[in-house]
Amino acid sequence: MITTVTLTAWFYRALVLLFLALYVFFAGYLYFRVKTLARSVKTDHSGMLSSFAFLHFLVVVGLSVFLGFLVLLPF
Amino acid sequence: MLSKDFSARKTIKHLSKSDMFRSIIVLPHVRFQNQERKEKVVLIIRRHPVMLFFKLFLNLVYFILGFVLIFWAASGFGAMIGEVPHRIIFILTILNIAFFVTSLFYSFVTWYFNLVMATTERIVDIDFLSVLEVKWSEARLSKIEDVSVTSPGFLAALFNMGNLEIQTAGTRGEFEIKHIPKPLRVQDVIMDLVTAVRQPTSVSTKPKRKTK
Numbered sequence: 001m002i003t004t005v006t007l008t009a010w011f012y013r014a015l016v017l018l019f020l021a022l023y024v025f026f027a028g029y030l031y032f033r034v035k036t037l038a039r040s041v042k043t044d045h046s047g048m049l050s051s052f053a054f055l056h057f058l059v060v061v062g063l064s065v066f067l068g069f070l071v072l073l074p075f
Numbered sequence: 076m077l078s079k080d081f082s083a084r085k086t087i088k089h090l091s092k093s094d095m096f097r098s099i100i101v102l103p104h105v106r107f108q109n110q111e112r113k114e115k116v117v118l119i120i121r122r123h124p125v126m127l128f129f130k131l132f133l134n135l136v137y138f139i140l141g142f143v144l145i146f147w148a149a150s151g152f153g154a155m156i157g158e159v160p161h162r163i164i165f166i167l168t169i170l171n172i173a174f175f176v177t178s179l180f181y182s183f184v185t186w187y188f189n190l191v192m193a194t195t196e197r198i199v200d201i202d203f204l205s206v207l208e209v210k211w212s213e214a215r216l217s218k219i220e221d222v223s224v225t226s227p228g229f230l231a232a233l234f235n236m237g238n239l240e241i242q243t244a245g246t247r248g249e250f251e252i253k254h255i256p257k258p259l260r261v262q263d264v265i266m267d268l269v270t271a272v273r274q275p276t277s278v279s280t281k282p283k284r285k286t287k
Contacts, residue, residue, distance in 0.1 A: 016166075023173075023177075026177075026206065029206050029207070030180075030206050033203075033209065034184055034188075037188045037201075037203070037209065039108075040107060040108040041105065041106075041107045041108070041188070041190070041192075041201065042106045042107070043103065043104075043105050043119075044104060045095050045187075052180065053180075053184070056176075056177065056180055060173065060177070063173055067166055067169060070165070071166065073162075075160055
């Protein structure tokens with residue numbers, strides 16, 4: 001049976017999932033931005049920063065999927 | 076062609092020993108988009124490292140505040156509500172750590188790619204305003220009319236940093252480079268480059284000999 005409490009709980013879950021999705025989007029966009037800049041200005045460390053940005057993106061994706069599962073599991 | 080012992084190398088010392096945290100690099104090994112064949116990058120200027128460390132410190136403060144809030148939540152906000160599930164506390168803790176790492180990386184990247192390059196032909200200014208906005212602007216050395224320095228505030232005086240304003244002829248007017256270290260010496264180097272473009276034969280890029 002759907003109650004107000006259940007609906008509120010799902011609303012908060014949806015909010016957290018949206019937040020995680022935005023976080024992934026931000027990390028992805030940051031990666032592409034750093035990659036573009038690293039190609040435009042080639043310094044000694046620009047390649048390394050680009051790799052770090054990619055690693056950061058992968059970690060954020062993995063973490064968001066993991067936390068998403070935790071949020072969706074019944075309490 | 077510029078020699079390796081360009082005088083600016085001697086007039087501007089690097090602020091940081093670490094390669095990645097240098098805010099002034101003379102004759103760097105840098106290539107950039109639309110660089111002309113004979114064009115050499117003479118100087119790279121970033122904001123003073125103090126500005127970066129200030130941002131990193133702010134991130135640390137937010138991180139600690141986040142943990143304080145999480146501990147408060149774990150205690151049921153001072154027993155105002157019932158017990159908060161452990162899973163929620165775990166999720167919040169992981170998110171707090173993740174945001175801290177992201178904010179550190181973001182702060183460093185914005186500092187690193189917010190740079191000004193002085194080449195033998197022009198000044199290129201790259202502004203990493205946000206993830207969504209990066210601004211490239213440039214001014215030909217031949218169009219530069221005036222380079223002025225302002226050093227506002229207590230921090231600027233303490234750490235020898237200031238704002239460089241470059242006035243150019245034409246519709247664009249001027250552009251400003253904020254919080255750079257050793258602004259007077261940077262101004263001197265830029266004016267040397269401007270003079271070298273205007274009178275190519277009169278300015279030598281080799282260090283001057285001391286006269287007795």
